[in-house]
Amino acid sequence: MKSLEYVVKKNTQFQLVFIVPRGVEADVCVRVRLAGRGAKAHIIGLVAGDGDHRISIHTEQLHEAPETTSNLLVKAALFDRAQFTYDGVIRVARAAQKSDAYQKNENLLLSRDARARSDPALEILANDVRCTHGATTGKLNEDQLWYLASRGLSPAQGEELLVRGFFEHAIAMIFDTISQEKIRSALWQV
Numbered sequence: 703m704k705s706l707e708y709v710v711k712k713n714t715q716f717q718l719v720f721i722v723p724r725g726v727e728a729d730v731c732v733r734v735r736l737a738g739r740g741a742k743a744h745i746i747g748l749v750a751g752d753g754d755h756r757i758s759i760h761t762e763q764l765h766e767a768p769e770t771t772s773n774l775l776v777k778a779a780l781f782d783r784a785q786f787t788y789d790g791v792i793r794v795a796r797a798a799q800k801s802d803a804y805q806k807n808e809n810l811l812l813s814r815d816a817r818a819r820s821d822p823a824l825e826i827l828a829n830d831v832r833c834t835h836g837a838t839t840g841k842l843n844e845d846q847l848w849y850l851a852s853r854g855l856s857p858a859q860g861e862e863l864l865v866r867g868f869f870e871h872a873i874a875m876i877f878d879t880i881s882q883e884k885i886r887s888a889l890w891q892v
Contacts, residue, residue, distance in 0.1 A: 703758075705731040712738025712767070717877055721888050722749040722757050724781070733762040736770035736801075746872050747776035748889055751784030751816070761790035763805065765798040765831075774805045777872050779865050780816035789821040792835065796827040805835040810868050812842065812861065866890075 710716045722728045734743045743763070751757050763772040778786045792803040809818035820837035842864050850860035869889060876882050 703729045703731055705733070707733040707735070708743075709735045709737050710741040710743050710770075713740040714738065715742045715744075717744040717746075719746045719748070719876055719881070719885060721747075721885060722751070722759075723889055724750045724752045725755070727755045727757060729756075729758045731760040731762075733764065734772065735764045735766055736772060736798075737766050739767045739769050741767060741770045743772040744875065745772065745774040746875060747774075748869055748872060748885070749776070749778035749786060750781075750889055751778060751786050752781040754783050756785045756787075758787045759790075761788075761805070763790070763792045763803055765792070765794040765801040765803060765828075767795075768798055769800045770798060771802045772804070775872050775875070776807045777810075777869055778808070778818060779810045779812060779868060780818060781812045783813070783815040785817045787819045787821075788837070789823070790835075791823040791825060792833050794824075794826045794828045794831050794833060799828050799830045801828060801831045801833070803831070803833040807837040808868075809837070809839040810842070810865065811839060812865065 749757055776788055780786055788807045790805050792805055794801050805822050807820045818839045822835035822837050824833050847860045873882050
């Protein structure tokens, strides 16, 4: 397991983007500590699993100081027999009043043999916070695929367009446009 830890200090804004491209197995733990008042963290994870690969992502958003903000979005598109496990926790310390935390995992299954499991969690000790989490898993919309086919796209082209669109919402949240292009390229390397 690869473990990464980041500390966000007072009035600092931090953005982390991690990618698991096709053809890669991964077991990663990402911990972000919001250690100073006014610290902000934006965490984006993009996973494109294929083959028989197993991918596991664990995240921790640790609110240790008051008036901290964290937003996490992990998106996974799973092809073939890929298996993806996501578990994440938002922990808010008693001293971290007025913290604002969000955690979301979205999974797209692109074959009947692909599997995804999500386990988001909250551990809140403060009483004046806003914390939410959620997870979704689904398949491509058949109506959208039909529409793209009616416009001349092959099934493979339609699927690729919809999967790229699935990731685009997260990629558009990245602050730097040059990094956005590098991430698009890295995500689709085979």
